[in-house]
Amino acid sequence: MEKIFHFDSPPEPYVADAAVLCCFDQRIRLATNKFLQRQRILRPDMIIVAGGAKTLASPRNDFERDFILEQVRMSILLHQTKRVFLMSHSDCATYGGLAAFDGDQNIESAHHKEELQRAAELLRTNFPEIGIEYFFVTFDGVFAAGTLSADHAA
Numbered sequence: 001m002e003k004i005f006h007f008d009s010p011p012e013p014y015v016a017d018a019a020v021l022c023c024f025d026q027r028i029r030l031a032t033n034k035f036l037q038r039q040r041i042l043r044p045d046m047i048i049v050a051g052g053a054k055t056l057a058s059p060r061n062d063f064e065r066d067f068i069l070e071q072v073r074m075s076i077l078l079h080q081t082k083r084v085f086l087m088s089h090s091d092c093a094t095y096g097g098l099a100a101f102d103g104d105q106n107i108e109s110a111h112h113k114e115e116l117q118r119a120a121e122l123l124r125t126n127f128p129e130i131g132i133e134y135f136f137v138t139f140d141g142v143f144a145a146g147t148l149s150a151d152h153a154a
């Protein structure tokens with residue numbers, strides 16, 4: 001193959017600071033990245049899919065949910081991940097956007113909080129040994145929606 005780009009990347013194996021499940025919506029990408037840095041998540045295993053945490057809370061089908069669970073399982077297995085961040089965001093097209101909530105941001109955020117909690121509980125059932133934190137991203141910041149700490153008895 002012909003080399004068409006030069007860039008030096010660190011080749012060392014790493015332990016992931018967290019697996020991060022978030023939507024592929026470009027509008028929230030920079031805020032998400034800045035937020036992760038602020039949280040000292042410098043080596044995330046990014047799981048970026050349409051809808052983010054929706055794929056666990058309200059998956060379109062079993063395949064979608066199982067695929068995402070497998071991605072988390074691989075992050076734990078390959079990179080010793082101990083934390084998972086679940087994220088959803090305002091005006092997400094997979095929910096029909098803000099319009100699906102009649103333009104009401106309070107109704108939308110309350111709905112997303114329930115969705116994130118459901119996604120977290122599903123993860124907890126599958127991976128009792130990991131800590132789970134979940135967040136709602138809007139166009140002016142990131143809101144903490146809740147946490148489920150690791151069950152060390154598991």
Ligand SMILES: [Zn+2]
Nearest residue numbers: 023025092093
């Ligand atoms: Zn989205």
